[in-house]
Amino acid sequence: METTIPDTMQAVVCHGPMDYRLEEVPVPKPGPGEALVKVEAVGICASDLKAYHGAAKFWGDENRPAWAETEVIPGHEFTGTIVSLDDEAAKRWNVAVGDRVVSEQIVPCWECRYCQRGDYHMCAPHDLYGFKRRTPGAMASYMIFPAEALVYKISKDLPPAHAAFTEPLSCALHAVERANIRFDDVVVVAGCGPIGLGMIAGAVAKFPANVIALDMADSKLELAKLCGADLTINIGREDPVQIIKDLTDGYGADVYLEGTGHPSAVPQGLNLLRKLGTYVEYSVFKDNVTVDWSIISDDKELDVLGAHLGPHCWPAAIRMLESGKLPMDKICTHQLPLSKFQEGLDLVADGTKSVKVSLIPE
Template sequence: MEKVRGVISAEKGAPVELTTIVIPDPGDHDVVVAIQACGVCHTDLHYREGGISDDYPFLLGHEAAGVVERVGEQVTHVAPGDFVVLNWRAICGTCRACKRGEPWYCFDTFNAEKKMTLEDGTELSPALGIGAFCDKTLVHEKQCTKVDPEADPAVVGLLGCGIMAGLGAAINTGGVTRGDSVAVIGCGGVGDAAIAGARLAGATTIIAVDVDDKKLELAKDLGATHTVNSSSVDPVEVIRELTNSFGADVVIEAVGRPETYEQAFYARDLAGTVVLVGVPTPEMTITLPLLEVFGRGGALKSSWYGDCLPERDFPMYVDLYTQGRLPLEKFVTERIGIDEVDAAFDKMGDGTVLRSVVEL
């Protein structure tokens, strides 16, 4: 058992707190990871605001990279000294999704066997089963993916959530390939990662859609060939104009709202693909003419964590980054201290920050 600093959300809507947390000795398959960097994701803000659950207090942070420090007695997947990116899709290998050869849908993913606590013994709920705004955290061994130890932790840690979600939405879920036309609605971190993924896959027309010109400029820097400010024009019409009146082969909705999903639905080509990677809230509903759903064919897909396999995808994308073929470093807008998380939440809406990254 040891005590470290950690950032918690104690109650709905309240400012986060930097406090002391207790790391227990690892369970049989648990590992203690010394965190080097952790991105500030919108999901952490959703936890603080009660948008995920009411299991307070939460230990926030989940887009992280660090070094394995201690391991449980039966750990074989990693060893002390390994540089790892943490993931929340630690596949079980035995559920019905895994058995049918679709482990990216794993319905029984692993988390640490033991619980981290406050000093008074109050159990913490780690964000996405990780909890990494802290000097050290406790996770299951399969939540750790070994990558190139020469990589910048602040950059590659972002694969732990939003950046992987966007890359995977384009490449894994959307199946973007050479010569495709792609439209991405919503140019935050996830949407821009989808744009970078589409460029990496060889798409020739990549249309970024947002209501903020600052975000659209960032999207161009990550590979968008065209930008559309949907606050002043109809994005469906413009996407059709830019694709010979057909619509895009793949449209990625990275907002998670009914109105933008409807735009995505009508902005695709016949037999095209819509990918929903933006996360809606529980009360949202959508109505579409069933004849239009039938008549347009193609596929309407949801992308969970970019339908990724961390052991397959993380090392590959880290290698592409170190080779200079995938500009992951452009997603790191600022590097901050562990006491600046609430300030980073405040910056999320100004259109200039893709990711603030806590460095430890």
């Protein structure tokens, strides 16, 4: 049965920092090799919030604009149903009209040095859904998957907000992969937001000796336990460095995964790691971070690694979600209609009343 596609749709449109508006815009038309997708849910990410506020460091380049490009539709973590595509796209992605799908947040060029080497997540043009006009995002009723996109089917049995969590979960799993966790490692995860909870679940799947979660909110630490954390520490009341050193005969943790985005979490990690430990940074920071680099070099000879996006981890994230092992009803705390996008942004900015906030197009 053919789906009737309207001529116009509701969409959130960026007009600059602190100026996002709900507008009626034309429904996009797919070109050769592309797909038109009806959006079912789109999550609001910390990077969406930083772009909304115009954080200059979001792009990592002072010569770039400090916010998403104007007249772009935000939203890079989403799920939806295919309503139109040609044979070329159907064959490339092994999908059909009616399939529920997700797409990686980056649309690679497949021509630059990084793409040619398989490191497509570092693609030089770096077209992400929801930040550039070339790749409009999912805060809308419909969106286009370009021919270059990476697309995966996902179960229709999952609630839409849960399926849209594939994106942050894939990011968390990539950070875990970067850490090269071993069976006898003590792994510490800083921050029990969406990324941190995914890191905990991913680290637990590696079956190390201990996975320890840090946060200042008891409710989020309870979620960390449900995701598999062996030990939780409220850093507002307890000293994580001392507790972890006591647990490890004075040595310190083997691996530290940072997912808070707070500058204080960086020296915390450097101090609680053992010599020759591994530090993995995932967060997008609003402010500059200053640390004593001699801890990294002369004192401990640490491996300090960055992590960006979720390359090669999307199939694993989908399997984890479809397994039902994660407490997704407790992670996906808020689903709001698209028209209440500002309330959603404010909830994420507050940080104390939600875990994952999603928008549901009407």
